[in-house]
Amino acid sequence: MKFGKLTRQLCLTVVAVFVVAACGSTSGGGSASCSESAVKTATSAAGCGGMSALEAAAKAEGKLNVIALPRDWANYGAVLDSFASKYGIAITSDNPDGSSQDEVNAVQQLGTTSRAPDVLDVGMAVALANLNLFAPYKVATWSDILDSQKEPTGLWFQDYGGFMSVGYDSSKVPTITNFDDLLGSQFKGKVALNGNPKQANAALNGVMMANLAEGGSLDDISKGVDFFHRLKQAGNFVPVQATTATVKNGTTPVVFDWDYLSAAHGTDVPAWKVFVPNNAILGGYYAQAINKNAPHPAAARLWEEYLYSDAGQNLWLAGLARPVRQAAMEKSGTIDKAAAAKLPPVNGTPKFLSPDQATAAKNYVVAHWDAAIS
Amino acid sequence: MTIAGSPAVATRVGRPLLGGRRFSLDWIGAVPFLVYVAIFLLLPSAIVAIGAFFNADGSFTTENYLHLSRSYVVKATIDTMSLSAITAIAGAALGALLSYAIVTGAPNGLLRRVVVSASGVLAQFGGVTLAFAFIASIGPAGFVYLWAVHFFDYYAHGIWLFALPGLALVYLYFQIPLMVLVFLPALDGIKPQWREAAESLGGNTWHYWRYVAGPILFPAFLGATLLLFANAFSAYATAQALINQGQPVLSQQIAGALSSEVGAVEPGFAKAIAIEMIVIVTLVTVGYSLLQRRAARWL
């Protein structure tokens, strides 16, 4: 009799456990662990059984392919190292000097092979033109990103940005207070753009910044191209590719570049200063995307989660880039205050190029740049 | 026992078919090479040539080839050809002189080994670091300029280092070593007995070079010059580092059309330019082989 009662209670308990487990698994929308097929279509960590399941799946994959992430770009070196050591995932970093278009080319050409890039960090023009290559994903901190800085279904989402600036070695040229100072004779043979505006995003924005500083508008880049024409006539503009070596060596003591890239020269040149014209605060953000055919889909998603966690965002901040969650982190107090204090000061409202404006600028530059600077 | 002219030697190696004309199976010897080259060279080239007929979205078009008449492409073609020709001829001449200076020394000596190894390394040296080597030495912030400016400001009329003349000078840095490496074996074949024979017949240095060594070396010299031309013609990274604006060199136009991230990407056009480059070098090669044949008669 006693035995029977005990058995009944045991059975009830066992049944109850099964019912709870069944309920739990059906409400989760999938298995409790992140299976290979589930992770490929997971649009958030929840769709893969939660963060810890995603982590486990990523560790099981053990590898991550990234492309075009130079170590000195917005402190990516530290980001790559800390992700690799935190999760024990080996990162293969390819084509360090590649452009955003090179990233997309690699994704298309390597298709479904195991060496294809898992994640991309691209300029907005390239992101918008290649939506068919991306997999939608919303990171855990999705709500902290402004609507204007992300694609609604998660195909792309902006990651970090900065303002276009003129970086210069104050020991070789006088302090720049006014943008037109650059046309002066003390800058003869010293001013360079970071790249070719027909090819590189940073260079096109450099010309647009000059355009705004000379009184032009976002819709018409002609004043910027004309400025560089005058710079060339004065003998101040040099067409050589500006690298950290040419800056340190003194061949290109003045470089138009994103402020976070420019600030990196400060490690080589103690007297390096960054100048952003008050009337021409041109901002630009890059965007993250996950390859639809990523060979390591769990690791790719974990990488995105890491980048948008406080730790990842603060590492970019340490590289003097402005992380996209900066405003939210300042409000919640999780921002690295010391790093934020080092950001180059900006006085005024920043402007951003819309996709149409960027296309119009590109068309004008492609037609007129070579003639202007020859 | 004679060797040359013996009837046993004069027969060809091809196996004769039964009762008919000899069908030569000699071409089999070239098959491995041709197959390898077909797979890894001709096939990629064909992919590129055909790819130029398609748009980015996959539709057929001849526009890419028509776009080759754009004015900046024509200008780049002319500039690249003249740059390549000048650096090829100058590189060949200077390289030949340097080769001769080495070959007349000890054949197993340290000088020859060092120069040949250095040539091997420098012939492949290029790109951003080569450009920087020149920037750091003769550039506007380089120590040579900073010293020379006291006497003579060689950048008074503009910094020519960041323009085609400077690029030509930098190209010579790898053209001359390349010439040394490919021409040295030809110079090795010159036997000292020929010089003595020429002298014993009453010839002087000029006669020796004009009638003996010159004609023998000319084919190799011309072939090496052609190689230098093609080498300079397709060089990319060095030009990109020194002249990052304006894309004066054809290969820069190609790179721009392939990797532009502001939306100016035109992969079909890039392939069309590449085919244009192949056509140009083919024409130059044809000219070269005609010249070889003519020269063999004149010299």
Add this chain to the structure above:
Amino acid sequence: MAVARRGVHRSRWIKLQIFRYVVLALAAVFFLVPLIAMFEFSTRANAGGRTLEYWKSIFAYPDLVNFNLGPAPDAAIDASLELALITSLVMLVLLVPTMVWVRLKLRRLSRIIEFICLLPLTIPAIVLVVGLFPMYIWLGTNFSDSILTLALAYVVLVLPYCYRALDAGLGAIDVKTLSEAARGLGASWFSVMWRIIVPNISNAILNATLLSVALVLGEFTIANNLLYNNLQVELVHLGRANAGVSIAVAVAALVFAFILLVILTFVGGRPRGTQPEAVTDLAGPLAASQA
């Protein structure tokens, strides 16, 4: 007459030496000054003065040097050295017999071969890579996507240089007579190639190998665009740390390749002075045919 000739010889010898030293001195200046500039820059400290910190940091980079040579190299230098070896071997095996055969039997083909061997140089690497991608995808999915498969593309890249060097060497010896003589004495084609022709063009083979090794060690574009990390790509990674390292690493790569090539010249190559004897060195095949 002999005395007069000796006098002529002496003055000619002096003129030759003057010519040699002037040319070598000018060449030394032209080639060494930029290298010295690079080295000076790589030891320049930011606060002024000299420093070796950039050079030291090269050796602390794990992905660069591991000396773990084998079929699956994980460090860049190992991969590049193995690639250099494979490429040189395949190139020699492919080119030397073909070129000799063409000279002997297929003269009409020689212009075509010459043109084919010039073709890789006319297509810029950035475009060649676009055409190579489909091949490499197929290779990767069906055989192996190891970095060593780059050797297949590298053999094509070195063809122009090696063809030219080997052609110059083959042109300097009388291939037809040598091979006919050897064949007449009963040597097989393999013997002709290996024991007659190759020793006579050893300098040309050495030069072709040097060119091939140097090219593979210096190749960047194809490896980079096919997303492999060979030596040059790894150097770019490393050079992004700061300006001093980027130049120090470039100079180190040059010195490394230079030392490697100097060692190679001791392995191969035959003193030029013995060449006239080689024409009559048929004792070997003669003995073999009578054995």
